[in-house]
Amino acid sequence: MTYGDWALLQDRRGRVYLFRLQPGGIFNYHRGSIRHEAIIQAGAGRFIATPQGERFSIHRPTLEDYVLQMPREATPTYPKDAATICFLLDLAPGMRVLEAGAGSGGLTLYLARAVGPTGQVWSYESRLRHLERARRNLGEYEDWGNVTFVQGDLAQAELPPSSFDGVALDLMEPWSVLHSIVPALKIDRFLVCYLPNLTQVVTLLEQIKTLQLPFLHERTLEVQHREWDIRPPIAHPKFQQVGHTAFLVQLRRIEHTQQNTLLEVR
Numbered sequence: 108m109t110y111g112d113w114a115l116l117q118d119r120r121g122r123v124y125l126f127r128l129q130p131g132g133i134f135n136y137h138r139g140s141i142r143h144e145a146i147i148q149a150g151a152g153r154f155i156a157t158p159q160g161e162r163f164s165i166h167r168p169t170l171e172d173y174v175l176q177m178p179r180e181a182t183p184t185y186p187k188d189a190a191t192i193c194f195l196l197d198l199a200p201g202m203r204v205l206e207a208g209a210g211s212g213g214l215t216l217y218l219a220r221a222v223g224p225t226g227q228v229w230s231y232e233s234r235l236r237h238l239e240r241a242r243r244n245l246g247e248y249e250d251w252g253n254v255t256f257v258q259g260d261l262a263q264a265e266l267p268p269s270s271f272d273g274v275a276l277d278l279m280e281p282w283s284v285l286h287s288i289v290p291a292l293k294i295d296r297f298l299v300c301y302l303p304n305l306t307q308v309v310t311l312l313e314q315i316k317t318l319q320l321p322f323l324h325e326r327t328l329e330v331q332h333r334e335w336d337i338r339p340p341i342a343h344p345k346f347q348q349v350g351h352t353a354f355l356v357q358l359r360r361i362e363h364t365q366q367n368t369l370l371e372v373r
C-alpha cells in the first residue's frame with residue numbers, strides 16, 4: 108500500500124471506513140487517531156490500533172466495498188446483482204457491452220471489469236450530474252480506459268448494428284429504449300434489465316409481446332444472499348439482512364423471422 112491508494116479499515120464491530128492514503132493524512136476515530144503513514148507501514152491484511160487500544164484490520168477495498176461506500180447521485184446497482192448481471196450477460200474479456208443509465212457508475216465498474224482492458228463499455232446517461240459522478244467514481248477506483256460515457260437518452264441513440272455482445276438496463280422504463288437496442292444487440296446475445304418492482308417486469312414483458320420484439324424471455328430471478336452470524340455457540344442467520352433489491356430479467360435476442368416474431372415466454 109502506498110500514498111494515493113484506497114484503504115479500508117474495519118473495526119471490531121465490522122464497521123468499515125474507506126479513504127485514500129495521503130502524505131500527512133490522519134484517520135480520526137472517536138477513540139484515537141492513526142497516521143496514514145503508520146497504516147502504510149503496517150500494510151494490508153494486518154492489524155493496527157489507536158493509542159487508546161481500538162483495533163482495526165487494514166484492507167484494500169474490494170469492488171463491492173467501493174461501490175457500497177462511494178459517493179452517489181443515483182442508487183447504484185447492488186453488488187450481488189451487478190455480479191449476477193455480468194454472469195447473465197455471459198460477459199468475457201474483449202466483449203463490447205452497452206448500459207443505461209450510468210447513474211453513479213456502480214454497474215459500470217462491474218461491466219468494465221468483466222470485459223477487461225481489451226473490451227469496451229458504452230454507458231448512456233441522460234443526466235449530466237449523474238454522468239459526471241459515474242465518470243469520477245470509475246476514475247477514482249479502476250479505470251482501464253475501456254468505458255465510453257455518452258450523455259443522452261438511450262431512446263434517441265443511433266447505435267451501430269449488431270455491435271454489442273450484451274446490454275444492461277438499470278432505468279425506470281426499459282421498454283422506452285428497446286427500439287434502440289434491438290438492432291444493436293447481436294443475435295443470440297442477452298439483454299438484462301434490473302427492475303425493483305414486479306409491475307415493471309410485467310410491463311416490460313407485455314411491451315415486448317405487443318411490439319413483437321425479437322426476444323426470448325429466458326428467466327426472471329432475484330438474487331438472495333442470506334448471511335449468517337457464526338460465533339460458536341452462536342450460529343444463526345443474521346437478524347439484519349439485505350432485503351429485496353430488484354428483479355433481474357434475462358432476455359435473449361433472436362432472429363426476427365416470419366415464423367418467430369412473438370416473444371416466447373419460457
Ligand SMILES: C[S@@+](CC[C@H](N)C(=O)[O-])C[C@H]1O[C@@H](n2cnc3c(N)ncnc32)[C@H](O)[C@@H]1O
Nearest residue numbers: 181183184208210211212213214233260261277
Ligand atoms: C438507478 S440509476 C442507475 C444506477 C447505476 N446502475 C449504478 O450502478 O450506479 C438510473 C439512471 O438511469 C438514468 N436514465 C433513465 N432513463 C434513461 C434513458 N432513457 N437514457 C439514459 N439514461 C437514463 C437516470 O438519469 C439515472 O441516473
